[in-house]
Amino acid sequence: MITLKELASKCGVSIATVSNILNGKSNVSKQTKERVLKIIEETGYRPNFMARTLRAHKTNTVGLIIDDIGAFSSPGLIEGVLNHLEAQGYKAIIETLRLYSKWNNSPDSTEYSNAVRASVDEMLSIKVDGIIFIAAHAHDIEYFNEYTGVPIVIAYAYQTGNKLPTIKIDDFESSYIMTKHLIQKGHKKIAIIGGVNSDKDKHESDRLEGFEKAMKESSLEVNKNLLENGGWSREGGYKACERLFKNSTDFTCIFCFNDLMAAGVYDYLYENNKRPGKDYAVAGFDNREMSDFLTPPLTTMEIPLEEIGRKSAEVLLKKIDGKEIDTNDIKIPCRLIERKSV
């Protein structure tokens, strides 16, 4: 491809002049500007990105480090990020860590931290202006030391200490909203199938708190026997449901902390000649595609992935521009999707 130097000689001006035109400087006569612009058009000249940024110290590129692109949440988040980035004239360079497919979902392992660190190093060597970390679920991000030198924001996860901006869903509020809805539909005895019983999992603990708040507000009892964990999988949901029925049958509604486990509950119910949505109300969380294909379609909470992604990019660009942001702890509410299962 043609180079600045060649272009300049073709135009009969210096490279400095062409460069000034390219960069919209106002110190060029209209006449030469037009001539040069026309020749640029004709030749299809495009400035060499590497050379330009080597000199200008600004790449207009942000690094996207992704836990796992196979996570159901990743495409929506990425789309949101990319949308905003593109609108602002930024590019994205992407790296995927394969948390699930390679590291068996152990974000706290040393191997994984090393992978993240290697990825960050790579991004820094590319001189990205900032980094967005796109998590597969709300785990605690502990990898980033302060020394990186470029702004980092975390999408869809959190960080103890809130040193970095994190943009995530409001698990507490969302669970509260769902529980209110369940109660309003007449359910007083609500069983819960959570994911993993762990303080490290914010999805879990926050949703539990939101649930309890709603129950208490309606003076309803939170029965610890009605709480099982299904490990976030369909299979796990099935087994948790089985355990639930062994402990008690004194409930009318099962609130699952994700849609996959709700599907497992459907499986169990059908297998035992109970009808989800009729004999037992079932609610999910995530609004995955499959939730609308269950029979009956599942009432669930929609996660605003695109919005979280967009917001993350927004915050990052603000930081890159040296602007202040209000808080590092940004939460976006989910939306209740009413279908036929409650």
Next chain:
Amino acid sequence: MITLKELASKCGVSIATVSNILNGKSNVSKQTKERVLKIIEETGYRPNFMARTLRAHKTNTVGLIIDDIGAFSSPGLIEGVLNHLEAQGYKAIIETLRLYSKWNNSPDSTEYSNAVRASVDEMLSIKVDGIIFIAAHAHDIEYFNEYTGVPIVIAYAYQTGNKLPTIKIDDFESSYIMTKHLIQKGHKKIAIIGGVNSDKDKHESDRLEGFEKAMKESSLEVNKNLLENGGWSREGGYKACERLFKNSTDFTCIFCFNDLMAAGVYDYLYENNKRPGKDYAVAGFDNREMSDFLTPPLTTMEIPLEEIGRKSAEVLLKKIDGKEIDTNDIKIPCRLIERKSV
């Protein structure tokens, strides 16, 4: 971050020597090599990617242009590409075109071609070593003129004339396999719900041919009354099914060209008190996540997305290295997933 020059002076050698060490040249004494390596370790020095590639004319970066990251197929394809790229020491820079969300799925429009071209230009300005185009479905890619100068491969779509390598599923063979399976299960009168009746859509025409071949091989009649199109959507599948029943009831099985339309068929069947999988066999195509959550779970064809992605990257790197490839027309077979709907 520390620079080569600083590093060299810290080590008391010239920058050329450090550079040689960095690039694994053998013309450095073991002694100084070790000393320098240690200091590199200590300082955490990383070469500036821009400077390096500006000089070396090789970026080890490939551009990924994506029709729409929201397409169900995109994450799998991207994952496959990234896997192979990473293993070979390549990076990916990504750009998404939003065929669905912005351009309303009109890949043949001028606006869309322009967007693609702008994207390619951008990639060229970044000096990527090659480009992979990741399509959302098998449309005809006509955008790329020969002049780009870097190798391009197309994943999940085709190109009339086969000037560029395309890696896609074998629609003909896959449809043939499914039809054989249906026949083997005892079905002689099979209805088809296709997507869009268009020669431009290879998925459609190839699958139809595969179907017909299998039918003919078993001396079964292909009844044109038993063919409807559902526009690839759930809603469309529902309506196509409705039309089907208006025309005839003389069939025992409905083969839908994607899972979404099969779900629409389920909807119609349930609404009319017929049981999918019992009264009528239903088969899908894609093996989307939701297909396993239908009641009963759907028999379908699994698309080897990861493999298509990997193969695309493989072919691209071969081209980048100037190696020959056997053919530009690469097809990967799908796998039959037997569930309960047939």
Next chain:
DNA sequence: CTGAAAGCGCTTACAG
């Protein structure tokens, strides 16, 4: 308004 020159951080012959 225009251009000569320095320099961004590297790699690569080449000389010693």
Next chain:
DNA sequence: CTGAAAGCGCTTACAG
């Protein structure tokens, strides 16, 4: 085995 120097393709003061 080691280093001085040219140059990749740009931008940015600065002089005129």
